[in-house]
Amino acid sequence: MLKGIDAVIFDLDGTLVDSMWMWESIDREYLGSFGLVLPTDLQGMIEGMSFSETAIYFKERFDLPDSVDQIKSDWNQIAWEKYANEVPVKEGVIQLLEHLKQEGIPAGIATSNSRELVDLIIEKHQMQDYFASIRTSCEVAKGKPSPDIYLLVAQDLGADPNRCLVFEDVLQGVMAGKNANMKVCAVYDKFSENVQDEKIRLADYFIYSIDEVLNN
Numbered sequence: 001m002l003k004g005i006d007a008v009i010f011d012l013d014g015t016l017v018d019s020m021w022m023w024e025s026i027d028r029e030y031l032g033s034f035g036l037v038l039p040t041d042l043q044g045m046i047e048g049m050s051f052s053e054t055a056i057y058f059k060e061r062f063d064l065p066d067s068v069d070q071i072k073s074d075w076n077q078i079a080w081e082k083y084a085n086e087v088p089v090k091e092g093v094i095q096l097l098e099h100l101k102q103e104g105i106p107a108g109i110a111t112s113n114s115r116e117l118v119d120l121i122i123e124k125h126q127m128q129d130y131f132a133s134i135r136t137s138c139e140v141a142k143g144k145p146s147p148d149i150y151l152l153v154a155q156d157l158g159a160d161p162n163r164c165l166v167f168e169d170v171l172q173g174v175m176a177g178k179n180a181n182m183k184v185c186a187v188y189d190k191f192s193e194n195v196q197d198e199k200i201r202l203a204d205y206f207i208y209s210i211d212e213v214l215n216n
Helices: 020-032 042-046 051-062 068-085 093-103 115-124 148-157 171-179 190-202
Strands: 007-010 107-111 133-136 164-168 183-187 205-207
Touching: 007 148, 020 042, 020 068, 020 190, 042 051, 051 068, 068 115, 093 107, 107 115, 107 148, 115 133, 133 148, 148 164, 148 171, 164 171, 171 183, 171 190, 183 190
Parallel strands: 007 107, 007 164, 107 133, 164 183, 183 205
Antiparallel strands: none
16 A cells, blocks of 8 residues: 555544544534534535634534634634543554654645644644644645645645545545545544445545554
């Protein structure tokens, strides 16, 4: 999988760390504070959106009185403790990152999450030294499935997109990697189990765990 690859780019949530499970409960808690019930279609509608795009969507769909910046701040506050105490690194991640570092293959992160939460999780698990670029979708024109975020990280890493390998857990992210003309390895996550067949169809590779990359 790593043969002929000049750089590796990771999504964060559901790929590097096991965190997708908590966002539904965060959305439920947040909407509940306005007396609103979580719609069953919400998670599917916002998948791949940047943190800012998601806040705009919430404001418009639910006619929220708060500003977009306030919505993002409230989400960060609700999620902070969970990210600090309840979100583990996925199995095999540190071993792969160490391998890439030893082989001189630069790595980056392309995430739809907020910068504040990304920095928190990276620092908590002491992963700063493994990444030459960490970017959020708020820094580009469009979130996933647009290729923008992946192309930006590839540019940071000085790598041709055709020689980049992406690790992604959600369908919109897999599409973003392919739209950037990169090789994509889809990663199993329970949150996106319902679209697993589609992920497998679109991606170049599929793994149930990151530790399969070095063990196969």
